[in-house]
Amino acid sequence: MTSxxxxxxxxxxxxxxxxxxxxxxxxxxxWVAVVAAITVGARLAGSSYHNDFALPGTDAQAxxxxxxxxxxxxxxxxxxxxxxxxxxxxxxxxxxxxxLGRVRGLPSVADVRSPYADASAVxxxxxxxxxxxxxxxxxxxxxxxxxxxxxDTARSAARDGLRVEAGGEAARGVQQSGGGGAExxxxxAALVILILLFxxxxxxxxxxxxxxFAVGGAIGLIALASHVFTVADFTPPVMMLVxxxxxxxxxxxxxxxxxxxxxxxxxxxDAVRAALDAAGRTVFFAGCTVIIALIGLIALGLGALQxxxxxxxxxxxxxxxxxxxxxxxxxxxxxxxxxRQVLKRAAxxxxxxxxxxxxxxxxxxxxxxxxxxALVALLALSAPALGMRLGFADAGNDPxxxxxxxxxxxxxxxxxxxxxxxxxxxxxxxxxxxxAALTRTPGIAAxxxxxxxxxxAISTVIAFPTTSPQDEATARLVRTLREDVxxxxxxxxxxxxxxxxxxxxxxxxxxxxxxxxxxxxxIVVGLSSLLLMVVFRSVLIPLxxxxxxxxxxxxxxxxxxxxFQDGRFGAAAGPIEAFIPVMIFAIVFGLSxxxxxFLVSRIHEEWEAGRDHERAVREGLAATGKVITAAxxxxxxxxxxxVLSPDRMLQQFGLGLAVAVLLDAxxxxxxxxxxxxxxxxxxxxxxxxxxxxxxxxVALERPAEVRR
Numbered sequence: 001m002t003s004x005x006x007x008x009x010x011x012x013x014x015x016x017x018x019x020x021x022x023x024x025x026x027x028x029x030x031w032v033a034v035v036a037a038i039t040v041g042a043r044l045a046g047s048s049y050h051n052d053f054a055l056p057g058t059d060a061q062a063x064x065x066x067x068x069x070x071x072x073x074x075x076x077x078x079x080x081x082x083x084x085x086x087x088x089x090x091x092x093x094x095x096x097x098x099x100l101g102r103v104r105g106l107p108s109v110a111d112v113r114s115p116y117a118d119a120s121a122v123x124x125x126x127x128x129x130x131x132x133x134x135x136x137x138x139x140x141x142x143x144x145x146x147x148x149x150x151x152d153t154a155r156s157a158a159r160d161g162l163r164v165e166a167g168g169e170a171a172r173g174v175q176q177s178g179g180g181g182a183e184x185x186x187x188x189a190a191l192v193i194l195i196l197l198f199x200x201x202x203x204x205x206x207x208x209x210x211x212x213f214a215v216g217g218a219i220g221l222i223a224l225a226s227h228v229f230t231v232a233d234f235t236p237p238v239m240m241l242v243x244x245x246x247x248x249x250x251x252x253x254x255x256x257x258x259x260x261x262x263x264x265x266x267x268x269x270d271a272v273r274a275a276l277d278a279a280g281r282t283v284f285f286a287g288c289t290v291i292i293a294l295i296g297l298i299a300l301g302l303g304a305l306q307x308x309x310x311x312x313x314x315x316x317x318x319x320x321x322x323x324x325x326x327x328x329x330x331x332x333x334x335x336x337x338x339x340r341q342v343l344k345r346a347a348x349x350x351x352x353x354x355x356x357x358x359x360x361x362x363x364x365x366x367x368x369x370x371x372x373x374a375l376v377a378l379l380a381l382s383a384p385a386l387g388m389r390l391g392f393a394d395a396g397n398d399p400x401x402x403x404x405x406x407x408x409x410x411x412x413x414x415x416x417x418x419x420x421x422x423x424x425x426x427x428x429x430x431x432x433x434x435x436a437a438l439t440r441t442p443g444i445a446a447x448x449x450x451x452x453x454x455x456x457a458i459s460t461v462i463a464f465p466t467t468s469p470q471d472e473a474t475a476r477l478v479r480t481l482r483e484d485v486x487x488x489x490x491x492x493x494x495x496x497x498x499x500x501x502x503x504x505x506x507x508x509x510x511x512x513x514x515x516x517x518x519x520x521x522x523i524v525v526g527l528s529s530l531l532l533m534v535v536f537r538s539v540l541i542p543l544x545x546x547x548x549x550x551x552x553x554x555x556x557x558x559x560x561x562x563x564f565q566d567g568r569f570g571a572a573a574g575p576i577e578a579f580i581p582v583m584i585f586a587i588v589f590g591l592s593x594x595x596x597x598f599l600v601s602r603i604h605e606e607w608e609a610g611r612d613h614e615r616a617v618r619e620g621l622a623a624t625g626k627v628i629t630a631a632x633x634x635x636x637x638x639x640x641x642x643v644l645s646p647d648r649m650l651q652q653f654g655l656g657l658a659v660a661v662l663l664d665a666x667x668x669x670x671x672x673x674x675x676x677x678x679x680x681x682x683x684x685x686x687x688x689x690x691x692x693x694x695x696x697x698v699a700l701e702r703p704a705e706v707r708r
Contacts, residue, residue: 285597447463613681
């Protein structure tokens with residue numbers, strides 16, 4: 001055991017820790033009071049989550065704006081009330097019309113069209129029909145309570161022989177649930193891992209308590225902020241997912257360093273200050289990297305993502321603050337019990353990190369084969385990402401028990417697979433030959449007559465594809481209409497045509513994300529690499545980190561494609577949610593920096609102390625391997641628990657984050673980084689003279705530490 005012969009000079013985080021220790025009860029009461037006030041305020045004010053999928057400059061958005069401007073009925077969202085009677089719908093007319101009369105009087109209903117008023121609304125065999133309930137606004141603008149009343153009223157007409165289901169995005173939105181029991185399952189698994197790691201319930205509870213305080217405060221803040229900013233309704237479960245994983249991760253890195261300092265002979269107060277001066281700086285840097293990556297999403301200019309990015313960035317900021325301020329206060333309260341337990345385990349003479357030291361030595365003996373094997377595995381898993389198809393899940397991806405899915409299947413059975421994803425073609429002027437041109441186009445099953453707006457300035461033709469909304473053939477059809485069919489017609493008639501509707505809008509959104517992704521990646525990678533260059537005063541380490549982080553992210557996206565796009569392991573096949581790649585990139589790139597900085601900073605610490613590069617790599621992995629693996633295991637179980645969620649977006653998000661963290665902690669940190677550092681040798685710390693003179697000095701290691 002090592003003793004400290006000279007007390008190190010505390011940095012800013014050490015001084016923060018000292019304040020929290022001296023005023024432990026004040027710090028705790030302040031956190032409790034602030035979180036309680038935010039929670040009560042959020043409960044009283046409620047939330048005002050709102051989805052904004054507007055994409056200025058796209059055809060679908062221009063079509064939607066025209067429909068709204070000219071008062072077209074098609075500007076509002078719709079609920080399809082679907083009826084099925086194997087004996088035919090003729091005998092059900094009285095019951096159906098009574099129910100539709102009640103629906104007409106409900107709030108947010110702009111129009112109701114009965115299946116008996118339009119022959120095309122009943123299937124050819126007369127067994128399936130649908131009523132269209134047009135809402136007074138987009139699906140995201142109509143209060144969910146109003147949609148629930150419409151769905152409940154519709155279902156009240158069901159009886160023996162008559163089946164009634166409600167479909168459409170608005171109805172689907174009110175039937176979907178959140179994360180289910182995913183949060184509780186993830187937290188329980190995290191607690192089990194922490195108990196196995198530390199052998200103490202008290203020690204295991206500290207990181208969890210810190211994370212829960214942080215997440216609770218952040219969710220309340222975002223609920224209040226939703227009254228001012230546009231925050232999507234799927235933001236809270238995403239915040240919970242990221243907040244729990246990151247919160248436990250940050251607190252664990254600091255707490256593990258605290259235990260390390262106790263084992264070296266430091267007193268409790270000195271151990272806390274030393275832990276904050278070293279691991280606290282790492283947490284601060286890693287948190288800032290995540291926040292930079294999330295704020296980089298603003299560069300995409302996607303309204304639906306900007307609110308989510310800011311909300312998750314705020315969550316990371318609060319969890320970082322809790323780890324730096326709340327955790328030292330908790331350690332001051334229960335530190336005595338933890339110290340006794342740590343010293344008791346240390347007295348058994350068990351060498352810390354011996355297995356990781358042997359692993360590092362094995363990699364150092366054959367660095368090139370280890371590096372190549374790991375790279376081949378990552379590249380193989382990344383390959384499916386090259387064929388990734390972006391879009392949005394629809395009712396066809398819902399569980400078969402969901403009412404929205406049953407309505408979707410009934411409409412597909414009665415009217416064809418493309419019925420639930422019609423294309424809304426808007427003519428800015430006289431429609432002319434539009435309907436005829438559409439019906440002649442391969443891939444279109446039928447098209448309605450032109451539907452004029454209230455002011456007569458525009459007309460709308462609704463075209464029904466022969467393929468489902470998520471089929472690649474439907475995407476090709478939209479491109480064919482925009483590039484080959486409508487431009488010649490526009491030239492002949494002088495009328496402008498736009499292809500809109502939910503299906504075309506989803507394709508435009510996915511295309512916009514794909515087009516702007518390179519700029520986003522360049523911003524995040526550039527800023528993060530610059531920060532790493534400042535911290536480690538090296539050119540090659542930031543380059544290595546950027547390449548490896550990109551590999552882990554593409555491998556995670558490849559896993560998502562295999563499961564959700566290809567339909568492996570029982571998942572419904574379909575496109576990847578359009579915003580999943582950018583969200584996973586932003587979060588994973590930042591989280592990867594946690595382990596990169598934590599491991600490389602310890603290697604750098606050892607390098608600065610002895611200038612023995614091989615020993616620095618071994619001791620760095622020995623000191624951090626266990627905590628990196630434990631932190632990764634906790635994040636993996638928290639993220640993977642969301643695969644159990646009924647929401648497809650959360651399933652994809654959880655799987656992507658879990659796979660990325662698994663690969664980053666096991667393949668990259670345990671194999672690739674030691675191999676690359678061994679191959680680079682002293683060159684790993686090379687920085688050109690002109691850069692060295694201009695870059696500021698920012699140290700992550702605890703200064704003035706006296707070693708063996």
